Amino acid sequence: MESAIDTHLQCPRTLTRRAGEDYRPPFPVWVARAGEDVTQVVMGYLGVQYRGEEHRDTAFAVLRQIVDQFGLPDGPGTWDVTHHRDAAGADNLVAVGYWRDPGTYGRWLARPEVAGWWDADERLTGDVGVFREILSPRVDGFETLYPFTDRLPGVGGVMDGVSDEIEEHAYWGSMRDRIPRSQTDRMRPSGELTAQGGGGRVVVRGHDDLALIRSGQDWSDAGPEEHELYETEVEPALRAAMDFLRDRGQRLGCYSNRYVRYIDLDGTPLDKTYAISHWRSLDRLEQWAETHPTHLRVFVAFVSLARRFTTLRLYHEVSVVRADEQYYEYVNCHPATGLLRDATVPGPS
């Protein structure tokens, strides 16, 4: 057993860990580990937005263009593709790529096939919109959690392996305790989301210590009974919580919540989903997760049945990012897309 905070990221604490030194969690979980050469990763959420079945083929063609770009030199170490319908009724296809370092990402991004494609005026017209939400958390600003040690999804896919069983889990506050920065920093947010641009292309600037969580569910290995159990006893509660956050999370500090389903490149849904949500702060995310009835119902549904799930894979990754570690761009998208909804347009100074 060891700390979730890797040895080389430990430092003298000025803030105490919630769990005492003698705390022992009731079941094992692991976190992803990487060598000391990994100092910052890149999570690039690249989306295609369309409305109406008549534009579906076009949207998937654009999605495949994005995935083709992933195959270029310096592309992401791992990626996945999802679909979700948003609160405005638009369909969205999102390809997320993970890079092990910003240098590789930067070289990839600078390629004419990538930069040129995003910057082309062609993106501003036509039947689909595109967006990119790029977050580049430093290793002291993110954490992962897996109750399994193989085939790590998400950012775990670009790291080097897994930890020993870790101490900081199975209590509220453990998410924070797993983030190395929490040793000395409460990670209080400052600043606001601001939107710049127009003419169909808007860039949103993030603020310091915005939090991002990807919380995943994979029941693709489940047999019929477990499949049924998940889809009837857990998934409805999860969906209700996700719908709540999407539609009414704003006043709780949730800028964006997408409950997305893995698809293949033809659009066939797979039995894997995740919630990807952006929050004003880790504090706000904690408050919702720990006290909101919609989330506690999911927690209770899962915990009550945990022993009957043998193949269900739940995991998450949480990042706290500084303003300059975020880049959001929306092209030809509706005005409530992603972080655009809550961004303010700076007035004349």
Next chain:
Amino acid sequence: MESAIDTHLQCPRTLTRRAGEDYRPPFPVWVARAGEDVTQVVMGYLGVQYRGEEHRDTAFAVLRQIVDQFGLPDGPGTWDVTHHRDAAGADNLVAVGYWRDPGTYGRWLARPEVAGWWDADERLTGDVGVFREILSPRVDGFETLYPFTDRLPGVGGVMDGVSDEIEEHAYWGSMRDRIPRSQTDRMRPSGELTAQGGGGRVVVRGHDDLALIRSGQDWSDAGPEEHELYETEVEPALRAAMDFLRDRGQRLGCYSNRYVRYIDLDGTPLDKTYAISHWRSLDRLEQWAETHPTHLRVFVAFVSLARRFTTLRLYHEVSVVRADEQYYEYVNCHPATGLLRDATVPGPS
């Protein structure tokens, strides 16, 4: 707004509070306050145990004797009386008295009408058992919480008034943050419960940093609609949680759990209940409250309906006590009564 920890009990922290300095709770609550002359209080739970309706009158006669003793000089500043049926099927009547200081309690206890009564051989025979569970927490070892400021029940009844609205509430961990000792002490338990004696009279010795919670519900001011709402939507979840703790709480560190109902001295039930439970440690109590489905269901039931409750009074008091601040004695009671169930008999040394 102010800290739940009274000014004269604040000290330089070696452990950080879970809530950040900028945390603002979403609704107001208050704690009881007392002058600096109050350094230690006494909570005396005095019980009568019987089985079968044929012994009910005798039991109530004994209960009235105890309450009469409360009326002697140096008796408690406030008291209440409850009934509960325990896991062994026995009925129990408990009168709890609160003293503002151990000196007054000590003088009361030493009176021949009290000490003599408890020590009499007569207590060892007959159709009812009696027990006393006395806890004397120091002011740095207990906290209270009330979403109201008048007619404080429990220990609040022997204190001097209420605080301003306090900061440390509406998050998991706030219970600990309200206890002054938490500023520098994790309050980890040490030692074991041990039983001594025989022949029908057993004394149980507590161990350091055992935790006691009294968590109360008062719907006696409710109109018919709120009454119905409480009894159909909240109380059943509460009862299920209490039954769970009573019957299966042992492996979670719960030594004793009683879900009791206020009665008058004739046995008529009132619309006021509380749970009174003893725990190996504050850690164990936190773990159960924060993560166990039975308790979270109560939490969700209440929070989901909170706006519809206008007169329901929920409150609690939590104490962490050292070994020498506890005294438990069971006379002519069944062997699973109170802390007797989990106490070990020391072997020959």
